[in-house]
Amino acid sequence: MKTVKTDVVIVGGGAAGCFAALELHRKGIACVVVCKGLVGKSGASIFAGNLVLSGQVLGNTPEQARNTGEFLVKYHNQFLIDQHWARRCGAWVESEYYAELERAGLYFRRDAEGNVVTSPGKIRSVAANVQGNSGVPFMDLRRKQLARAGIPTIEETAVTALLHGRDGRVRGVFGLSVLTGEPIVVQGQSVILATGYSDRLHSRSTGTREMSADGLAMAWRAGADLLNLEMQWWHTNDVAHPPSWERMQIYPNPILGSPKSARMVNAAGEEFFNQQDDDPMAFGPYTVQLKALVKQVRAGKASYSGGYFAGFNHMNPAEVNAYTTYGKPYYQLGLDPAKDLLETAVTAHYRQGGVRVDTATMKTSVPGLFVAGGLGGHSNGLIALATFDGKTVAEGVADELGFVAVADLNDRDIQAETYRLEKLRQSDGDGESPFAIKEKIRGAMWNGAGVEKSAATLEEALANLRRIREFDLPAMRLKNRTKIANYEWLDAIDVHNMIDAAELVVHSSLERRESRGPFIRTDFPDTDNLDWLAANVMVKTENGFRFERVPYETPYFQPGFDRRDNMLVAW
Numbered sequence: 001m002k003t004v005k006t007d008v009v010i011v012g013g014g015a016a017g018c019f020a021a022l023e024l025h026r027k028g029i030a031c032v033v034v035c036k037g038l039v040g041k042s043g044a045s046i047f048a049g050n051l052v053l054s055g056q057v058l059g060n061t062p063e064q065a066r067n068t069g070e071f072l073v074k075y076h077n078q079f080l081i082d083q084h085w086a087r088r089c090g091a092w093v094e095s096e097y098y099a100e101l102e103r104a105g106l107y108f109r110r111d112a113e114g115n116v117v118t119s120p121g122k123i124r125s126v127a128a129n130v131q132g133n134s135g136v137p138f139m140d141l142r143r144k145q146l147a148r149a150g151i152p153t154i155e156e157t158a159v160t161a162l163l164h165g166r167d168g169r170v171r172g173v174f175g176l177s178v179l180t181g182e183p184i185v186v187q188g189q190s191v192i193l194a195t196g197y198s199d200r201l202h203s204r205s206t207g208t209r210e211m212s213a214d215g216l217a218m219a220w221r222a223g224a225d226l227l228n229l230e231m232q233w234w235h236t237n238d239v240a241h242p243p244s245w246e247r248m249q250i251y252p253n254p255i256l257g258s259p260k261s262a263r264m265v266n267a268a269g270e271e272f273f274n275q276q277d278d279d280p281m282a283f284g285p286y287t288v289q290l291k292a293l294v295k296q297v298r299a300g301k302a303s304y305s306g307g308y309f310a311g312f313n314h315m316n317p318a319e320v321n322a323y324t325t326y327g328k329p330y331y332q333l334g335l336d337p338a339k340d341l342l343e344t345a346v347t348a349h350y351r352q353g354g355v356r357v358d359t360a361t362m363k364t365s366v367p368g369l370f371v372a373g374g375l376g377g378h379s380n381g382l383i384a385l386a387t388f389d390g391k392t393v394a395e396g397v398a399d400e401l402g403f404v405a406v407a408d409l410n411d412r413d414i415q416a417e418t419y420r421l422e423k424l425r426q427s428d429g430d431g432e433s434p435f436a437i438k439e440k441i442r443g444a445m446w447n448g449a450g451v452e453k454s455a456a457t458l459e460e461a462l463a464n465l466r467r468i469r470e471f472d473l474p475a476m477r478l479k480n481r482t483k484i485a486n487y488e489w490l491d492a493i494d495v496h497n498m499i500d501a502a503e504l505v506v507h508s509s510l511e512r513r514e515s516r517g518p519f520i521r522t523d524f525p526d527t528d529n530l531d532w533l534a535a536n537v538m539v540k541t542e543n544g545f546r547f548e549r550v551p552y553e554t555p556y557f558q559p560g561f562d563r564r565d566n567m568l569v570a571w
């Protein structure tokens with residue numbers, strides 16, 4: 001078995017994993033990045049459309065700086081956030097983040113006079129070259145920075161299990177090279193999981209192929225506490241057809257260089273969301289649009305799978321084309337954004353919840369295991385926040401490293417994982433392919449744990465997932481049993497993570513007996529700040545799990561009401 005030794009193993013090559021690696025390198029600590037896809041070219045980070053300005057950079061007024069904080073706490077996390085962490089993060093983004101990116105060579109889009117172009121409004125954004133495509137140059141830059149620093153990467157290698165030392169501490173990972181089918185063990189003193197949160201657990205999702213909730217499933221198996229898994233975010237304006245365009249967004253928030261943005265129109269041709277009228281200057285983005293859509297669905301004028309439309313036909317296309325990519329789908333389809341609208345649908349976007357961490361160090365409840373970025377349950381996503389996590393986790397790991405005794409890996413973990421993966425490769429039941437089972441899991445989640453849910457739909461989702469676990473998984477059949485570039489084998493590995501994660505999400509959804517922002521329960525329609533302004537923590541026990549409710553402090557921003565119908569709450 002090939003074994004690589006280092007100080008710190010980082011799993012994931014998105015914004016969080018890359019920045020953790022750069023920061024550890026700066027501190028003189030050796031690390032290796034293991035990535036299921038390519039470093040800087042996989043996961044959610046490449047999709048970041050724009051970069052939200054924090055604090056008073058680039059002419060932000062004190063009011064805009066405060067608005068950004070309020071946006072993060074209220075509209076982006078529905079108060080399920082450590083506000084002290086949010087403040088630390090905002091201060092770092094203001095003082096370090098943009099300067100570091102510009103020093104490293106990221107180009108923020110400028111106008112003819114050389115001024116950085118921003119979106120107008122209560123909170124402002126900039127773009128790396130064009131809005132809609134900022135994540136690509138951003139992550140290309142990170143990839144180059146890692147290469148320049150000589151940080152070793154092991155790419156197209158799926159981490160399939162966490163490995164423990166003889167002392168019980170998590171000290172390494174088991175990986176499988178997707179291209180050669182060869183296993184690899186990467187051993188260190190600590191492991192940072194940075195596998196993101198845009199998982200493909202629903203029929204429609206912004207997550208990419210490799211995002212099968214691996215980090216969540218592996219952390220849970222290792223015994224880490226989880227929280228707020230039910231807080232799933234949704235895009236309301238993604239292209240309905242074809243399925244491969246499902247994360248292509250008709251951007252409904254103010255765009256660079258214009259106060260206007262996409263409007264939404266129902267099946268009857270009636271406009272039901274126009275940023276300028278309904279949410280001037282985009283103080284609160286996706287949840288506000290989602291609630292507008294829910295009303296249309298309830299009135300029979302749209303469905304979550306389509307039947308409503310979005311576009312820019314109330315704008316001059318020059319405004320759309322100047323600094324954004326948002327006209328592109330229209331042109332590719334031979335449509336005219338000045339006249340035509342595109343059919344849109346909901347997609348599961350990213351998950352607010354995840355693995356519970358100490359926000360000062362990014363330590364989980366499992367010794368040796370750290371989490372950074374979207375996989376953590378302390379904040380909903382934005383690429384700046386994931387980057388801040390990279391910095392924080394590097395500090396957390398570094399502070400502990402000097403006190404960690406050396407210990408060998410427990411061979412039994414390695415043998416057990418080798419056996420498990422080989423058995424999966426040989427799956428020859430009389431059932432369906434792993435890909436078909438993945439789709440079944442996504443269908444169960446879309447139908448039972450979609451935008452609107454209740455105890456009844458969630459119980460149905462659980463029953464469907466249980467059937468998949470009991471009947472479909474043991475009967476799974478692989479047509480391709482080779483080792484080399486066997487994506488069917490990879491699907492078979494993914495499927496086990498997906499079903500574990502999907503069940504956990506549904507259990508968490510049943511436990512939160514309220515509605516809050518994008519979490520909409522028809523049987524508990526109120527946002528309940530008396531009982532549920534709290535983390536919904538899942539703790540693993542000998543025979544399953546138990547829930548704990550841990551209230552959030554509200555030192556800077558408060559909701560201002562006890563209970564209210566979620567559909568009447570602005571955020």
Ligand SMILES: Cc1cc2nc3c(=O)[nH]c(=O)nc-3n(C[C@H](O)[C@H](O)[C@H](O)COP(=O)(O)OP(=O)(O)OC[C@H]3O[C@@H](n4cnc5c(N)ncnc54)[C@H](O)[C@@H]3O)c2cc1C
Binds near residue numbers: 013014037048159210
């Ligand atoms: C469509 C879309 C639009 C967005 N728009 C914006 C925006 O405009 N502005 C903004 O600030 N943010 C935006 N975001 C959010 C932002 O992109 C994320 O918050 C952030 O990039 C998350 O970074 P991350 O490093 O935690 O995870 P990711 O970037 O998702 O990285 C995860 C990494 O883990 C790897 N991985 C997964 N499983 C394994 C495994 N088993 N073994 C090894 N490696 C593994 C993946 O290959 C990937 O490299 C958007 C996200 C999406 C999906």
